[in-house]
Amino acid sequence: MADHPLQVAAAVVCDTAGRILIARRPTHVHQGGLWEFPGGKLEPGETAAQALDRELWEELGIRPTRCRRLLRIPHRYPDRHVLLDVWRVDAFEGEPVGRQGQPLRWVEPDALPEYAFPAANRPIIAAARLPDRYLITPEGEGRASLLAGLRRATERGVRLVQLRAPGLEPDAYAALAREAIDLCRAHGVRILLNAAPELALELGADGVHLTARRLRELPARPVPPELWCAASCHDAEELARAQALGADFAVLSPVQATASHPGTEPLGWHAFAELVRDVPLPVYALGGVGPADLPQAYAARAQGVAAIRALWG
Secondary structure (H helix, E strand, C coil): CCCCCEEEEEEEEECCCCCEEEEECCCCCCCCCCEECCEEECCCCCCHHHHHHHHHHHHHCCEEEEEEEEEEEEEECCCCEEEEEEEEEEEEECCCCCCCCCCEEEECHHHHHHCCCCHHHHHHHHHHHCCCEEEECCCCCCHHHHHHHHHHHHHCCCCEEEECCCCCCHHHHHHHHHHHHHHHHHCCCEEEECCCHHHHHHHCCCEEEECHHHHHHCCCCCCCCCCEEEEEECCHHHHHHHHHHCCCEEEECCCCCCCCCCCCCCCHHHHHHHHHCCCCCCEEEECCCCHHHHHHHHHCCCCEEEECHHHHC
């Protein structure tokens, strides 16, 4: 096996309706017959951005006009080592066609798991399905106040929620979770429980968010693949643990100083970017950030921002 990976630029191409473009690989090539995100290998002297532009033109006849870094995914197959540099393309010129005879298909993000992709594409599928904002519910809210705030957040466009209420007794948390799940389901919002994974399974939540302690203690992924599994991380070791456990995404904090943790030294954006650089998971930035920080988060290869008050309103 070569010491140096085959470097590939890949694109999550989105249309104005939010659908994702996928293509079927020819049967005679590596991972042939599977579906993939458009792209191809870097030529000598090319940057990933240059390769992305060239490959999208050669394969599809389009030119990206608005795109951002998404993930870098190192992956070893039995016969080769690849490094995928993945970008999200939100606007482009031209009309995509399979210029090399490859079948194309526009699919809804949540339909992507129904297609067979190469193993290295699993994190890309997760990133394509996740929004760029992840709301964490605040502590100290009464039941009525929390549910009312959650309803307002869904009306403002929040699409992913972590129900975090560490001050509640288990029975009270379960009762609140039942109502929060019903509310979110009625508004098309995913909700993850920051609680024992068994409770998320019992109540029919969309998944579980693991604290750093649970992340360390669990021997294996605690929920089936069709449910979301997220993890709270603070350093490279915890990010590696989240990956090994099979988490779908992570939250890394604190990026900036926060009033809730005044004695904690923030990572800063540079350290955040270095920590997530080759982590094959979507990672949200948390700690002193909000929607105004999304450009900085994108530049650091974050999936987006996770926040409490900045998204709660």
